[in-house]
Every structure is written in structure tokens, then in C-alpha cells.
Amino acid sequence: MAKFFDEINENIQQFIAAQHMFFVASAPLNAEGHINLSPKGLDCFRMLSANRVAYLDFIGSGNETSAHLYENGRITFMFCAFDGPPNIVRLFGTGRTVRPTDTEWGDLFALFPHDFNNVRQIFVVDVEKAQTSCGYGVPFMDYVGERDTMARWADQKGQDGLIQYQCEYNVTSMDGLPTPLGVDLVSGIEPISLVGSGAD
Numbered sequence: 001m002a003k004f005f006d007e008i009n010e011n012i013q014q015f016i017a018a019q020h021m022f023f024v025a026s027a028p029l030n031a032e033g034h035i036n037l038s039p040k041g042l043d044c045f046r047m048l049s050a051n052r053v054a055y056l057d058f059i060g061s062g063n064e065t066s067a068h069l070y071e072n073g074r075i076t077f078m079f080c081a082f083d084g085p086p087n088i089v090r091l092f093g094t095g096r097t098v099r100p101t102d103t104e105w106g107d108l109f110a111l112f113p114h115d116f117n118n119v120r121q122i123f124v125v126d127v128e129k130a131q132t133s134c135g136y137g138v139p140f141m142d143y144v145g146e147r148d149t150m151a152r153w154a155d156q157k158g159q160d161g162l163i164q165y166q167c168e169y170n171v172t173s174m175d176g177l178p179t180p181l182g183v184d185l186v187s188g189i190e191p192i193s194l195v196g197s198g199a200d
Contacts, residue, residue, distance in 0.1 A: 002133040007050040012089055012130055016045070016079050020143045023078040024055075026068035033175045036064035042146055046111045051127050053077070053091065054098075054108055058150060059118045059162055059170070063181065066121060067173035069095045070180055075125055082143070086135035095125035097180045101189060118154035118162060120170070120191075121181070166191040 005012070016022075022045060027035040044056040057065070069075060073094040081087040098105055099121050108122050154162060167190070171182030181191055 002131055005130040005132075006128075008047065008053070008091065008127060008130050009050070012132065013047055013050075015081070015087060015089055016047070019079045019081070023080075024065060025076045025078070026065050026074060028068055028173070028175055028177055029072050030175065033177075034064075034173075036062075036068065036173075038065070042116070043113055048124070052124065053093075053127060054111070054122055054124045056109075056112045056116070056119060057121045057123055058116065059120045059154065059166060061169055062174065063120075063170040063179045064173050065123065066097045066170075066179040066181065067175075067177040069097055069123065070183075071177050075123070077125075080138045081135055082138065082141040086138060088133045088135040088138065090131040090133075091125070091127045092129045092131070093125040093127040095123050098122040098124055099180055099184065101184070117151055118157075120166065163191050 008016075021039055021041045023037060023039055025035065025037045027033065040055065042056075042058075044058075046054045048054055065075070073096065075093055075095045077089075077091040077093075079089040098108055100109075100119075105122070108124070109119075112122075157165060166181060167185060170179060170191075171185055172178055184191070
């Protein structure tokens with residue numbers, strides 16, 4: 001049976017910290033718009049408080065979450081137990097995008113490893129409700145390791161290539177909603193590529 005909590009208690013925090021991946025979902029306000037659901041791996045999720053979390057976002061072919069948060073803020077996380085006792089945790093909240101040009105970037109980015117070579121932005125989410133449920137239908141799976149494909153792709157692109165890629169693919173959602181990156185471009189502010197030592 002599902003249980004709801006007004007904050008992310010210690011037990012939930014410990015469960016989240018033990019997981020190797022999570023899922024994030026967001027959607028536009030338009031009922032005909034596309035719901036986005038993405039898996040996330042790597043060491044990119046942080047607890048900021050019992051009601052606030054953040055995750056480091058990497059350059060990719062879409063920027064749906066950023067566009068949806070810019071429009072309406074709604075976001076849901078899901079964590080599943082793939083080993084050990086069954087469990088599912090969902091976090092419901094309101095989020096925003098923090099870009100490398102924002103004043104709070106430095107303090108937030110310091111919470112994450114600096115060896116990633118394709119950082120795009122950080123999402124900060126105020127969690128209004130946490131939920132646990134049984135997870136009996138989730139299969140057992142063994143964790144083998146993280147893929148290095150994204151890092152190798154970013155190395156091949158290089159700093160200029162990653163900036164160009166963001167300008168081409170990350171300025172709007174698939175439904176045409178603007179992202180903060182796209183809004184910056186309209187204002188004449190180009191993306192900052194955090195490649196190699198540039199991440200520091």
C-alpha cells in the first residue's frame with residue numbers, strides 16, 4: 001500500500017542514495033503536448049534538504065525537462081529497488097533550471113564530481129510530497145557499471161562542437177516550448193560548455 005510523506009525522511013534518503021539510476025517525468029500544460037520520461041544514471045543526484053533536491057543534467061539530443069520546468073515547474077522522480085527488498089519511491093515537486101551563468105551555479109556545482117565533460121545545467125526541485133509503494137512488480141537486475149559512451153561522444157565533439165550542438169538541439173522542446181538556454185540565446189547569451197578543466 002502506498003504511503004505519503006510531507007518530506008524526504010531519513011529512510012527514503014538512504015534508499016535513494018543506494019540506487020544507481022532514477023527516472024524523471026515532466027509535461028507541458030497543453031493536453032496535446034508530449035509527456036517526457038527519462039532514465040538518469042551517473043553520480044548526478046543530490047539531497048539539499050528534506051524538501052529540496054538537485055540533479056546535474058548533461059547535454060543530450062533533447063531538453064524537454066528544462067522546457068517543461070520553465071513553463072510550469074511540475075516534475076516527478078521515481079527510484080526503484082532492482083536488488084534487495086522491493087520498494088519504489090516517488091518525489092513530487094516543482095523545479096527550475098540553474099544555468100552556468102546563474103549566480104548560484106558555483107555553490108550547486110560544487111556538490112557534484114567535476115570529471116564530467118558534458119554538463120549542461122542543474123535542476124533544483126522543491127519536493128512537496130514523497131511516496132513509497134511496494135515495488136513487487138519490479139524485476140531483479142544486477143548493476144554492472146556506467147557507460148562511457150556519453151563522455152566519449154563529448155570528447156569527440158569538443159567545446160565548440162558541444163556549444164553548437166546545444167544551440168541547434170536544446171533551445172526548444174519537441175512541442176516548441178522555449179528552454180532557458182533558448183531564452184538566453186535570444187538575449188545574446190551563448191551556452192557555456194563545461195568540458196575538461198572548464199568544469200572547474
